[in-house]
Amino acid sequence: MKFSRIIVVLIIAYAGFSSVNVMAQDAQSLLKKMDNVIFSPKDKQGNVEIYLINSQGNEKVREAVMLQKGTDLKIYRYTKPESQAGIATLSLPDGVMWLYMPAFGKPKKISMLAKSQAFTGTDFSYEDMATTPYSERYTPSLLETNDQNYVLEIIPKDEDSKYSKIIVTLNKGNFYPEKMEYYDQANRKFKEATYEYEKIGNYWNARQVIMADLSKQHMTKIILKDVKFDQGIPDEEFTIEKLAPNNGTSE
Amino acid sequence: MEKLAKAVLNLRWFIIAVVFILTVFLGFQISNMEINSDVVSALPDDDPDVALFKKVGQDFGGNKIGMIILEADDIFHNDVIYDVKKLTDSIGLMEGIASVTSITNIIDIRSDQFGFEIGKLIDEYNLPYSDEDLLRLKNRVFSKEMFRGVVVSEDATATLIMFTLTDGADIQTVGRAVIDKAESLQLDERLYYAGMPMMVTAISELISRDLIRLLPIAFLVIAIVLFFSFRSVRGVLLPLLTAAIAIIWTLGIMVLAGYKMTMVTNNIPILLLAIGSAYTIHVINKINQVKEKDFKKAILSALSYIFIPVTLASLTTIVGFISFIFEAYLTMIKDFGIFTAVGTFISAVLALFFAPAVIYAFSFKSKRNAIQENSNRKSLIATYLLLPLKNLLFRHPKYTLTIWSLLILLSSASIFLIQRNVDIKDYFKQDNPARLAEDIMIEKFGGSKPIFISFKGDVQSPELLNTMLRTEERLKESSYVFTTQSIADLIVEMNDALGEGRQIPDDRDKIEQMWFLLEGNSILKQFVSDNLDEGLIISKFASSDNAEKEEFAREMEQFINENTSDAFEINMTGMPFIDMKMNRSLLTSQIRSLLIAILALILIVGIILRSFPTGLYATAPIIAAIVVLFGVMGITGIPLNIVTVLVASIALGIGIDYSIHVISHFNHSYKNGKTLDEALEDTIMISGKSIFINVVSVSAGFMVLIFSEMVPLQYFGILMALSMIGSGLAALTLLPVILILAHRRRLS
Numbered sequence: 001m002k003f004s005r006i007i008v009v010l011i012i013a014y015a016g017f018s019s020v021n022v023m024a025q026d027a028q029s030l031l032k033k034m035d036n037v038i039f040s041p042k043d044k045q046g047n048v049e050i051y052l053i054n055s056q057g058n059e060k061v062r063e064a065v066m067l068q069k070g071t072d073l074k075i076y077r078y079t080k081p082e083s084q085a086g087i088a089t090l091s092l093p094d095g096v097m098w099l100y101m102p103a104f105g106k107p108k109k110i111s112m113l114a115k116s117q118a119f120t121g122t123d124f125s126y127e128d129m130a131t132t133p134y135s136e137r138y139t140p141s142l143l144e145t146n147d148q149n150y151v152l153e154i155i156p157k158d159e160d161s162k163y164s165k166i167i168v169t170l171n172k173g174n175f176y177p178e179k180m181e182y183y184d185q186a187n188r189k190f191k192e193a194t195y196e197y198e199k200i201g202n203y204w205n206a207r208q209v210i211m212a213d214l215s216k217q218h219m220t221k222i223i224l225k226d227v228k229f230d231q232g233i234p235d236e237e238f239t240i241e242k243l244a245p246n247n248g249t250s251e
Numbered sequence: 252m253e254k255l256a257k258a259v260l261n262l263r264w265f266i267i268a269v270v271f272i273l274t275v276f277l278g279f280q281i282s283n284m285e286i287n288s289d290v291v292s293a294l295p296d297d298d299p300d301v302a303l304f305k306k307v308g309q310d311f312g313g314n315k316i317g318m319i320i321l322e323a324d325d326i327f328h329n330d331v332i333y334d335v336k337k338l339t340d341s342i343g344l345m346e347g348i349a350s351v352t353s354i355t356n357i358i359d360i361r362s363d364q365f366g367f368e369i370g371k372l373i374d375e376y377n378l379p380y381s382d383e384d385l386l387r388l389k390n391r392v393f394s395k396e397m398f399r400g401v402v403v404s405e406d407a408t409a410t411l412i413m414f415t416l417t418d419g420a421d422i423q424t425v426g427r428a429v430i431d432k433a434e435s436l437q438l439d440e441r442l443y444y445a446g447m448p449m450m451v452t453a454i455s456e457l458i459s460r461d462l463i464r465l466l467p468i469a470f471l472v473i474a475i476v477l478f479f480s481f482r483s484v485r486g487v488l489l490p491l492l493t494a495a496i497a498i499i500w501t502l503g504i505m506v507l508a509g510y511k512m513t514m515v516t517n518n519i520p521i522l523l524l525a526i527g528s529a530y531t532i533h534v535i536n537k538i539n540q541v542k543e544k545d546f547k548k549a550i551l552s553a554l555s556y557i558f559i560p561v562t563l564a565s566l567t568t569i570v571g572f573i574s575f576i577f578e579a580y581l582t583m584i585k586d587f588g589i590f591t592a593v594g595t596f597i598s599a600v601l602a603l604f605f606a607p608a609v610i611y612a613f614s615f616k617s618k619r620n621a622i623q624e625n626s627n628r629k630s631l632i633a634t635y636l637l638l639p640l641k642n643l644l645f646r647h648p649k650y651t652l653t654i655w656s657l658l659i660l661l662s663s664a665s666i667f668l669i670q671r672n673v674d675i676k677d678y679f680k681q682d683n684p685a686r687l688a689e690d691i692m693i694e695k696f697g698g699s700k701p702i703f704i705s706f707k708g709d710v711q712s713p714e715l716l717n718t719m720l721r722t723e724e725r726l727k728e729s730s731y732v733f734t735t736q737s738i739a740d741l742i743v744e745m746n747d748a749l750g751e752g753r754q755i756p757d758d759r760d761k762i763e764q765m766w767f768l769l770e771g772n773s774i775l776k777q778f779v780s781d782n783l784d785e786g787l788i789i790s791k792f793a794s795s796d797n798a799e800k801e802e803f804a805r806e807m808e809q810f811i812n813e814n815t816s817d818a819f820e821i822n823m824t825g826m827p828f829i830d831m832k833m834n835r836s837l838l839t840s841q842i843r844s845l846l847i848a849i850l851a852l853i854l855i856v857g858i859i860l861r862s863f864p865t866g867l868y869a870t871a872p873i874i875a876a877i878v879v880l881f882g883v884m885g886i887t888g889i890p891l892n893i894v895t896v897l898v899a900s901i902a903l904g905i906g907i908d909y910s911i912h913v914i915s916h917f918n919h920s921y922k923n924g925k926t927l928d929e930a931l932e933d934t935i936m937i938s939g940k941s942i943f944i945n946v947v948s949v950s951a952g953f954m955v956l957i958f959s960e961m962v963p964l965q966y967f968g969i970l971m972a973l974s975m976i977g978s979g980l981a982a983l984t985l986l987p988v989i990l991i992l993a994h995r996r997r998l999s
Binding site: 058083101104110217 | 344345346367370417418711750751756758761763764766767768781
């Protein structure tokens, strides 16, 4: 199924961009292959450990249970640290986010207008966490092909982006990104993400992601455990009412 | 002495070679000289106020915040907003800059019935353009304490672009780069640069500019004075050569010992030029005076005579410098004391060993010529200056005494008028951009002198946060505090956005959970320690008036004592309080270093002249000169500051030499059977001439500092010249009169 989808994508891409040169087309298809690896599961769930590591090497740990359906629906329920246990976030389409904090009771809608802003203390920005496929947001070109990797340069279509470009190193066999290097508007590399994958069922799971902010010398390590794909999670799990524990019946 | 003198001449080539090698070696070291213009680093670590200030600056990065002030007729104009954005974006992309905050990218929290929006005050990709948009923005800015008077001035004519430096960044490099970048944009608005990093950059640029510009001028001025005094190549070149070598050695040793150039040590080269050349002048003068046909014998005889006077002169000068080492508050003044003492020692050694070696080795035989010139000039100075002076003194000794007494009386009264000034702003000339920037900060942004109040304890406890709020309220009761910032303010803001009102939540859980949203926000680092055991109130104080500072400190201390609890500890520090200490220390360090210097000199001179009363006579003229110096400071309003505080003790160390000269000469003549009048006439006519030349050349050297870029150094130059003239004059007028009167009384 995955393969056939790629073929379809390739055909569409070929038809649509037949006037563009072959290299650009290759790059575009490679980026779509990457999107496929990242975004193809219908749903996934698992336990997330988030390590915030500062320049002195001090660690802060957060843990959450994560549910995701498609690319647009996402819920995080934090379990650690104890002081933040019970906090939950719900991401809905169009960048809408709801936050539940047990001490305050009612869930609140938050809009984050600043895309470049850090996502609650991590080195990921809201832009990095976006769920729209890369191939829709970036214009790629193939820089290099070697024994193990394709190296793509992708340039954001959105001029609001904090990035001037991202250099993506793709695994040649499986099309998952091994490394992403982020360049600021002055064309200096300032962030770097490295990925480790494991195969679970039909999918490649990013078991560990490390995002390093080179100028702040700060790192965020995200470990995804106990991952299950395509469990058929119903849409009802992603409602505001579900943010509070016990299905929102108590506060 | 003669043995030593012979050794100098025999080992002449060896001495020259050693000096040459050392000079080359130490000269190379100077290329590694670094400038440290960070005033904070010069503060003493053992002062608890300072220790806390430094720690807070380091832990919370407060010393690394720089500011660009953008001034325009109206900030809320689309062109101006556009330029602010341009500036913000350009600075943000520079190497060494960690973050930039300005009106175009500052975070704003808004709330409605559903929730809240963490966004930005201005949508940077859709800048406000219409009058309506701009008015809305203006109202928003002035409705929030976070922005009003913090980012935009109350009169809407100035806005701040604040930036922080990355941890490893070199302050001066980044500071200069920021200025260059901002200027290269060629904006229509006026730009100024403030904050510690920019101040440090400005001062260090002034220091290096001074060094490069002033030293050549000083060399030239002294060369001219020397030429008119000696009219020989030897008389000009040799003093300058030894002074140059002494400067190179001293600076080289400074580098080797790991010291950096500061705004006080900056004047070491000029000081050494003035002092160092004088010792060689002494030596050459003596060689010129010896009426001996054989060149070698002439040098030998001169050298064995001059050895002791030059050693003593340098010894007394060193005492003046060393008096700072014990009593200075600022470490840069201690450094100054140490290295001027070292430099003085080197100058004396070079004058006594190197200068004669060179004269002999290269057979500088302009001797006859020099003597001729010498006697000519002697008659010139003698006829028009010394002779009338001598006549006046002999005819009217009591007149002279009365004039000096009146002068001293008047000066003593004026001493109480002396002002003290430690305000860093006043280091700069009126039209210096750094000073203008400071003025704008004071006028439009509530000052530039940071105050920090640290709360050690559980930062997430409602009790601590509420005390923080109360402390901020109390701070703002002062008429000189306009803005305060802290984590408590942020919590109140968040709580409000969450629909719970403008207050600190009573429930600790709420505060802890709010942290989920705050965490990772770069502003948090400025207010709270990483492990949440220390929080900070950041404020500014707008007055440079010392009495205001004292009163404010007293009131705040009382408030803090009343509000400290078992759960947390409150400590206050800040530049205004450190200024207060510096201000107090100016007086104590002035008095103590002067006392140390005077006592040491009376002792040394007493030992040299083998009579304690003579020691007192000798110090009397220089003390009189210093009293007059203080009087001038009181009347003209030249303040005591971290540089002018040095003048009195240095003047004491240098000026005492004139008195020693006069007394030695007088005693020598008197004991050799001359009458009182003859002996005095001899002294004034012969020693008077060398004192005159010395006063002129040393004062001229110091006067070059008038061209300094830094106000304290200008004052230093003027006051040093003044005290040289004063002590020279006192040694030639007051001292002879004292001697006349003392001897007359004894005779009668």
